[in-house]
Amino acid sequence: MVDRISYSVHEAAKAAGIGLTKLREEIRAKRLVARKLGKRTLINADDLNAWASSLPRVNDERRAA
Template structure:
């Protein structure tokens, strides 16, 4: 069993499909929680999932 507990910013970008700058904006604004380990920025998997789940949904017929 190889469960991911945290992501680097680059890994979070790949896992979420959003851009690096946008991800940093979300961290800076406090919408996405991140942690520091020395110089590394880590995002817990559960925090990334919660942030994605909280994004607005698209209503039917709206593009």
């Protein structure tokens, strides 16, 4: 199987486990890089992974209490 190098907006939202509205908010806020090919908006897999890795961690101290 060949790994994907880019996703449509719908595919990226599904891969990230978030809604389309939230994904578009992240793009508008420039926290997630999107690229254009004609009318299509594409999200590179590396950019999607970098965005996910940049999200804040859950505070482990709250879980221990």
